[in-house]
Amino acid sequence: MESLTLARRLFLKKITGLGALVTMSFTTQKVLAGNRAALTSVRVAQSNEDHTRVVFDLSGAIEHDLFTLTGPNRVVIDLKNVRKSAALISDDHETNLLNGIRSSIRNNKDLRVVLDLKGKARPRSFMLQPNDQAGHRLVIDMHATQLSPTPVKTNQQQRQKKKKEIVIAIDPGHGGRDPGAVGRKGTREKDITLAVAKKLKKVISATPGFKAVLTREGDQFVVLRKRVEKARKHQADLFISLHADAFKSPRVEGASVYALSLNGASSEAARWIAEKENASDLIGGISLDDKDDLIASVLLDLSQSATIQDSLELGSDVLKHLGKVGKLNKDQVQQAGFAVLKAPDMPSILIETAFISNPKEERRLKSSKHQHKIAKAIFSGIKTHMKNRLA
Ligand SMILES: [Zn+2]
Structure with a gap:
């Protein structure tokens, strides 16, 4: 449809x-x-x-x-x-x-x-x-559909028109004092996510019309909120957070993709409203100061549920391509309240590229060739999504 x-x-x-x-x-x-x-x-x-x-x-x-x-x-x-x-x-x-x-x-x-x-x-x-x-x-x-044939452009639309490139924010999970999950052979999630992120950035940057920014460039600790802020500062159109999963059983395997759940979103919406300066720039520059919190929450809620819908579509496009280069743990996009996915205005997904706790997948995650395959699959999913979106 x-x-x-x-x-x-x-x-x-x-x-x-x-x-x-x-x-x-x-x-x-x-x-x-x-x-x-x-x-x-x-x-x-x-x-x-x-x-x-x-x-x-x-x-x-x-x-x-x-x-x-x-x-x-x-x-x-x-x-x-x-x-x-x-x-x-x-x-x-x-x-x-x-x-x-x-x-x-x-x-x-x-x-x-x-x-x-x-x-x-x-x-x-x-x-x-x-x-x-x-x-x-x-x-x-x-x-x-006929009252106003030439709608007035909003600031955001004008900004988007001026901006020629699609900006993808890539977020390598963990870093610095937070190693993330650790594999049986000692592979650290933070190193895998950074390696895949850099390859993804390279693939994206080589494509005309696309630009990539990283939320961390090296092995440093960055709090989640700062990662989203950095993406927003670069006017990112999409936010892709990279991770590698771990589980007690070494047999569990495969990639999964997450989008924000509405329950996770609603408490965050409440938090945004508490910080009215932040909230106002999130919904396109209108000031919320003179509106009551109920209206503000309805607006944020609506804009967030549209963003989540977009994220779910992006996630399922990415999953399809990830399924071609490795196993999938879940073939549907999952939803959870990840803080890093809570930007109300930027479609965001979190990718668990594979299970670092599975020895076979740990080995593959360390392989530069396989990292490159993952990066290419993610970008194919992004391109499919953007094509459908602009169609
Ligand atoms: Zn992680």
């Missing part, structure tokens, strides 16, 4: 160039007993003239269907097994794109919500898991 991917990307660009939130309405309703989910509030926000977001706050995870109708233009969302709610009864749901919201009950159990539009729009929907600030949410993003 390329169009969805594109819509998401546009959405991310929009949110980073966020203007003003003009309409926000909050309605709460007590969650009633029973196994049907309740819609507890509906929030409508307009981030710029051709983008409107509707957020449904829900008492639990739900399933939904979404489709569009024309004459007049409208978006229809069926919320499965959700009861009708007073949250929908409100007049202030109007934006440049949205005329109003209606609802009705279908099949005695589903809630059908109709968003009446002022013109054609491309909708996208996704569920967000609960975090410290909010519960289950269904988000509908709508982009006008």
Whole structure:
């Protein structure tokens, strides 16, 4: 579904160039007993003239269907097994794109919500898991497809336009006083990650249109946050952290790739908000000082979940290529709360290249030839991802 991917990307660009939130309405309703989910509030926000977001706050995870109708233009969302709610009864749901919201009950159990539009729009929907600030949410993003044929470029888009190269930040895990995992023959993870990183940088730098930066150049200790800061300073488009796994059993083998999990992300989002100066430059230069923390967290949350989605796609492209040069431990991208992956605006993955605790893989990890193969596989995955992304 390329169009969805594109819509998401546009959405991310929009949110980073966020203007003003003009309409926000909050309605709460007590969650009633029973196994049907309740819609507890509906929030409508307009981030710029051709983008409107509707957020449904829900008492639990739900399933939904979404489709569009024309004459007049409208978006229809069926919320499965959700009861009708007073949250929908409100007049202030109007934006440049949205005329109003209606609802009705279908099949005695589903809630059908109709968003009446002022013109054609491309909708996208996704569920967000609960975090410290909010519960289950269904988000509908709508982009006008005819209101504004030449959208105003945001700072970030302009910056990206000026920048000719795709910048990849390569993060060799561990270093200095932190050796990382150690193999049975004494191979240290920190040396392997640096060796692979340098080869990856070489492969990337040899390719026109790409540039690579390392978060550490030698055997030094660098705290995780500094690694992300360094990548951001170079305006990196992607962040690739390199590691080698270890396990009790010497038989366990294969590469795995991680992206950030939403749970890991949400507490970090809360932390970013605590540091408002940092947070403001993360979401495209808008100041959060005059917005309340709830809005700020919704914005960061949305931008982060789009980034995680991007990271998952990047990770799966890289996994495919790693599978051609060695065994895979997990053939799906895993998700965890790694601190080094928590930049809300930069797709980031962590690659466990192999198990240093497996004697056969330890030997391969030490081989310069094999390190080069790993580097080339990672870069092939990156190129595949960037090609799909720009398509
Ligand atoms: Zn490691």
